[in-house]
Every structure is written in C-alpha cells, then in structure tokens.
Amino acid sequence: xxxxxxxxxxDKDTYxxxxxxxxNHGEIDTPIFMPVGxxxxxKAMSTDELKExxxxxxxxxxxHLYLRPGMEVISLFGGSHKFMNWDGPILSDSxxxxxxxxxxxxxxxxxxVEFQSHLDGSRHIFTPEKVIEIEETINSDIMMMLDVCPxxxxxxxxxEDAVRLSNNWGERALNARKTDNGLFGIxxxxxxxxxxKRAVEELCRLDFDGFSIGGLSVGEPSDMMYEIVEYVTPxxxxxxxxxxxxxxxxxxxxxxxxxxxxxxxxxxxxxxxRNGMAFTSVGPISLKNNRYRTxxxxxxENCDCSVCKNYSKAYLRHLFKxxxxxxxxxxxxxxxxxxxxxxxxxxxxxxxxxxxEYKKEFxxxxxxxxxx
Amino acid sequence: xxxxxxxxxxDKDTYxxxxxxxxNHGEIDTPIFMPVGxxxxxKAMSTDELKExxxxxxxxxxxHLYLRPGMEVISLFGGSHKFMNWDGPILSDSxxxxxxxxxxxxxxxxxxVEFQSHLDGSRHIFTPEKVIEIEETINSDIMMMLDVCPxxxxxxxxxEDAVRLSNNWGERALNARKTDNGLFGIxxxxxxxxxxKRAVEELCRLDFDGFSIGGLSVGEPSDMMYEIVEYVTPxxxxxxxxxxxxxxxxxxxxxxxxxxxxxxxxxxxxxxxRNGMAFTSVGPISLKNNRYRTxxxxxxENCDCSVCKNYSKAYLRHLFKxxxxxxxxxxxxxxxxxxxxxxxxxxxxxxxxxxxEYKKEFxxxxxxxxxx
Numbered sequence: 001x002x003x004x005x006x007x008x009x010x011d012k013d014t015y016x017x018x019x020x021x022x023x024n025h026g027e028i029d030t031p032i033f034m035p036v037g038x039x040x041x042x043k044a045m046s047t048d049e050l051k052e053x054x055x056x057x058x059x060x061x062x063x064h065l066y067l068r069p070g071m072e073v074i075s076l077f078g079g080s081h082k083f084m085n086w087d088g089p090i091l092s093d094s095x096x097x098x099x100x101x102x103x104x105x106x107x108x109x110x111x112x113v114e115f116q117s118h119l120d121g122s123r124h125i126f127t128p129e130k131v132i133e134i135e136e137t138i139n140s141d142i143m144m145m146l147d148v149c150p151x152x153x154x155x156x157x158x159x160e161d162a163v164r165l166s167n168n169w170g171e172r173a174l175n176a177r178k179t180d181n182g183l184f185g186i187x188x189x190x191x192x193x194x195x196x197k198r199a200v201e202e203l204c205r206l207d208f209d210g211f212s213i214g215g216l217s218v219g220e221p222s223d224m225m226y227e228i229v230e231y232v233t234p235x236x237x238x239x240x241x242x243x244x245x246x247x248x249x250x251x252x253x254x255x256x257x258x259x260x261x262x263x264x265x266x267x268x269x270x271x272x273x274r275n276g277m278a279f280t281s282v283g284p285i286s287l288k289n290n291r292y293r294t295x296x297x298x299x300x301e302n303c304d305c306s307v308c309k310n311y312s313k314a315y316l317r318h319l320f321k322x323x324x325x326x327x328x329x330x331x332x333x334x335x336x337x338x339x340x341x342x343x344x345x346x347x348x349x350x351x352x353x354x355x356x357e358y359k360k361e362f363x364x365x366x367x368x369x370x371x372x
Numbered sequence: 373x374x375x376x377x378x379x380x381x382x383d384k385d386t387y388x389x390x391x392x393x394x395x396n397h398g399e400i401d402t403p404i405f406m407p408v409g410x411x412x413x414x415k416a417m418s419t420d421e422l423k424e425x426x427x428x429x430x431x432x433x434x435x436h437l438y439l440r441p442g443m444e445v446i447s448l449f450g451g452s453h454k455f456m457n458w459d460g461p462i463l464s465d466s467x468x469x470x471x472x473x474x475x476x477x478x479x480x481x482x483x484x485v486e487f488q489s490h491l492d493g494s495r496h497i498f499t500p501e502k503v504i505e506i507e508e509t510i511n512s513d514i515m516m517m518l519d520v521c522p523x524x525x526x527x528x529x530x531x532e533d534a535v536r537l538s539n540n541w542g543e544r545a546l547n548a549r550k551t552d553n554g555l556f557g558i559x560x561x562x563x564x565x566x567x568x569k570r571a572v573e574e575l576c577r578l579d580f581d582g583f584s585i586g587g588l589s590v591g592e593p594s595d596m597m598y599e600i601v602e603y604v605t606p607x608x609x610x611x612x613x614x615x616x617x618x619x620x621x622x623x624x625x626x627x628x629x630x631x632x633x634x635x636x637x638x639x640x641x642x643x644x645x646r647n648g649m650a651f652t653s654v655g656p657i658s659l660k661n662n663r664y665r666t667x668x669x670x671x672x673e674n675c676d677c678s679v680c681k682n683y684s685k686a687y688l689r690h691l692f693k694x695x696x697x698x699x700x701x702x703x704x705x706x707x708x709x710x711x712x713x714x715x716x717x718x719x720x721x722x723x724x725x726x727x728x729e730y731k732k733e734f735x736x737x738x739x740x741x742x743x744x
Contacts, residue, residue, distance in 0.1 A: 039694045039696055040687070041691060041694075041696050041698045043698075044697040044698065044701075045698070046698065046701070048678075068693060068694060069665065069690040072666065073665060073690065076686065077668065077684070077687075083684075084687065085682045085683060085687075293441065293445060294444065294445055294448055296448055306420075311457060312455075314445055314448065315412070315449075315455055315456065315457075318411070318412070318440065318441040318455075319411070319413060322413075324413050325415060325416040325697055325700055325701070326415075326417070326418065328697055329416075329418070329701070
C-alpha cells in the first residue's frame, strides 16, 4: 500500500501536530524518534529490546549496507527486515550524507556522485536511480532520495549547487521508484532562507510521501537551526510528514516539534551511551564522574526501564570503567528508553492540548532539576 | 547453611557422577559448566539472558573485583549478587591465577603474595586470610582458597613449592572463614603425579566443601591433562564436588566428566564468541570464513536458542565484520547455550545410564559431522 499520513490533532498554540504514518510494516505515531541502525543493527541493542522499549521505526543506512554486506546478501533475505529480524517499519537513509562525510575522492556531477569506499578504497557511483534500487532491495518502508549535503560552514554557491542538484535528483528518484514503498524528498539550503525557499518551491511540488529538512545539524549553532526550521516548516506541505534529519538532543526535539517537525533520528542516545553518558529527567550525567563510584541509586529515579529497575550508577560506572560491553548495552537501552518515553509524553501532551505546558515542565526539570 | 553435595547416581562404566550442590543462593546440578563473570559481568551477557539459557552458577574474580571497583563498593551492596543483579549462586575465583598471570613484580613468601596491579601499578598483598575476607565481602557461595599456580612448563622445584605453600594456605583459609559460605581447596602439582599425590594427601584431610584441580589447562597438551585428571580424581574424596578449573572445550569436558569431574569454568564460549567463533553440533565454525557471507541458515540447525531461531550466519558474519557489539552478544549467547545444553544432555545421559553412548554420539558428530 502507498504510505499514508494522518494528522490527528494540531496544537492550538504552536505548529506541533499529532499524527500517524501508515506503512507496509505497520503504523508510526508522530512525533516519533527513530533509533539509528546504520549497519542493520541499532548498536548494542537487540530488536527484542527495541520492541520492549517501544521503538516503532528504525533507520538503516544505504551507503553502509551497500558497501557491506552488499545488496547480493540483503536480497537473499528479501530485504533488511528478515536479515536483521525487525518486522516493523524501516526508514533508509539515502547515503548522501555518508558519501559527503565518510567517503573520499568524491566527484560530483549532474548524473550523480562517484566516491571511494571508506572500507577498502573501491570506487562506486551513486545516482538517484541507483540509490532507489538499493533502497528497494533493502525494502525500506520509507526511502530517502539521494541528495547533496554540504558541510557547515560552506560557501553559498556550494549550498546553491546542492539545492539545484538535489532538486533535480528528487524528480529522478521519484521516476525510478518501482515499488509502493514510501519515498521522501530532502530539502537542502543550509542556513540561507532564500535557498531554503527555493528548495521547497521546486521540490514540494513533486509527489513525495513526505519531506525532510536536510543540511541542518551539521555543525551550525542550535539557535540557527531552530530559526531555519521555523522558517521552513510553514512552507512545507502541511499534510505530509516533516522529518528533521539527524536531530537531536531532547531540547532540540522539543523545540522542533513546536516548530512543526514530526520525525527525528539521531545517534545521540546510543553513541553517548557508549561513551558513558546517560540522559535523565534532571539532565544528562556522565558515569566518568567519580561521584558515581559509590552511588547505589539508579541512573534516573523517575525512570522505570529495566536498567533503572535493576542496576545502580555504581555498577554501571564499574562496567563502563572496565570497558565491558554490558555498559554499552545498558546505557544505550536506557537512553533509547528515555527518548522513546519523551516522544510518548509529547504525543500525550498534544492529545491533551497541553504541549507547551509539558515542554516547560520537562525543560524546567531537565535544565535545573538536579546537580550534574 | 553449609554447602552440601549429593551424588544422585554414579555411572556404571566410568568415574562420572550425577549430583547436586546446595548453596545459600540455590541448587546446582552437576556436572555443571559455569560461565565466567570476571568483572561481575559475564562479558556481553545480561543476567536475564543467563537465566534464559539455564546458567545455574557464575564466576566472579577476586583479583579483578578487589582492584576495581574495590570492596568498598561491593560491600555497599552486601555483596556481588545485588551489585550485578544475579540471585543465583556465585563462585569466586581466588585471584591466585590472576596474580600469577596478570600482575607484575610478584614477591611470594610464606605469608602470601605481594603484587602490582595491572591497572595502575599500585602495590597490594594477598594472604589466604585477606582473600577469604574479600570473598566474604563478595559473599560468594563457593569461595576458592588462595593458591600458588605455576605456569607450564615449570621447574619441578617450583611446582613443589607451589604445592607446599598452597597446602599451608589452604589450612589458613579454612581458619579465616567467618561465614557459612562454601570453601573449596585447590590441588596443585602440575603434571607430576608424586606432587599431585602429596597435594591430595595433605589438603584433602582438611574440611573443605569441595576440591578443585588447579594448575592444569595452563598450556600442557590435552592428553597430559586427561592423564593427570584420571590420576587425581580417584584419590580425591568421593563425596565432595570435584572442580577442574579453567576447562575447557566440549571435548575436554566430556573427557573430564568421564574421569570424575563435576564442575567446569572457562572463558572459551564468550571469548571465542567475541572472536567470531561459534560452537555447533558438527564442530566449531569461524564466521571469518568467507563461505558464510551468503549463508542464510542458522549457526547450528540442531540448536533451538533464540539466536539460531532468528538469525542467519550471513547476518552474524556481517555483524562480526562490522565490529558490531551485537555480534559479541549473539555469539556469546549461542555458545553459552551450547555449553549449557551439552551439560544438560550429559546429566540426562548419566541419569539414563548411557553416558558413554552419549559421549560417543556427541563426538562422532562433533568431530566428523560436517564441513568446518
């Protein structure tokens, strides 16, 4: 079936919306946070644990899976769902961002982008059509078009080129699609409002199933990001999902939901977890801090995840200091649980018409609630 | 309560026995394999998963936990059980082996052993009494006495010294015990039958709750190990548990059960798992092998563990090649399941009076059953 988006309620005070996305592998309640499973695994987590936590959709990465294990392998399983044992929706990142951040010796032209694998130096070409073919092999429920993602800061000419190329590639991606899997357009334009406007005007005319804001969260200050989001979302089709790629912290998420964003993905919960950082209702804490050596309390006394129910900060710090895999597991689990619960509470507050109040309650506690 | 051992059945053909150990934290069916939880974590595994697999008792390591997190931390939790969220029996290795294999600048005398931490170079002294104090802080259900464990090969004089010192220390360990936690003696003697005999004669007169054979599986050939086990076990008290420390492969375990061993521990299932090796009913396989790249079948078609039910060799190889934590998790899980099932089947075969047949069946398949 064709991907469908339904808006259940619009917030009276802000641009925030409560919604639902219907995909070939199930429904997604929005606003949603999507854990990142680059290599067809959300790092350190089993898919059983993701279900336990309440994750509804996870990411796969086109660039990484194309290079390893390769599409020959994924196609043996009819896609990534069976390969990685996840029967819920999968969104596949197009690989554009990785080509521009990881791969070397890039050559970009109207047709596509040639690059060298960061794994073995082998040369490859991604075109909009090729990427759709890969994503249809992955059988992702929400495919992202190939785009050109400049770094921050970048010359305006470079950003303008990125908008022009991405917009052309968007049309080619749509034409290349052979399945009824969802396909999202990606809006570039960096921090330039005129380019953002142009991106929307050209790309949002096309029949994408949703639109994402790309080219943010690449190093610019948070306030600048919020400003661009605030500028772009009202220009985007109101009846399509709005996805802010690669974002973010709990604060970023609240600020962006308020500005009309429905979907988020970020490696922060898992990557920071592996680095000994835990999100809590009174702000983030680092288990590197010696004060937790003898702390017999859970990471967050307001959290009812299985890690907080069974383990102390002292034990988790011990695992982290001992470089034990269990530290990465438990901190990733807790952090993903924290993000999932945050989104659930955002949705509840939207349903109850009290999003602004919830945001204030959360931030008051998160920013001032405890010693760090 | 005092640790108790009950022999339920003796094998008619061999020295093998079916038994049960009663501890303060539950019962242990023997012969048993005990996963190694050096740092109060069985590497990559949660305690929920250990229960799911059927693990009945796990190891902690005195040397490691004494150095990190330190007894100040463990004592805040009343021991390791609550610290690591494991309510079953814990056996604590005395640290003797680690002092002799990991620590540097060792000085050994009648009183004990002075050593330098492998973590920060700090100096410490282990005496038989000190080690019991640590193990009682860990609150392990089966404590091991401090022993002197020479490497292989070693001069016979060095092994003789190890026997003499270990035997003296055994008596001191017993006198130092303040709890009713179990305490096992450790028999040294290397590959020298006369020294093994002396170790047994001196140490087995003492009121230990069980005896272990130490100083094997330190580099000597398997046949030599089997020969020493075969020589020693008939000399050991028949009504006490016999524990062969640091052993071993499935073959080692079957050969040693046959020779009268009741308890085993080894890092092989978890360490080899982290290195991409899986135990299967048709012999071990390495996921490094390129032939598994497109293998859509489970690790072992005769295995009903959750990894084999849900994942293919191709996926596990992909995780391993991508250095994903999930590879370590899944291979450790499967391998521990394999060892646990092996022990269950050994116990069933003993109950049914067909251990020799089971051993032959297992080995026929394990050694010749499939391509490696």
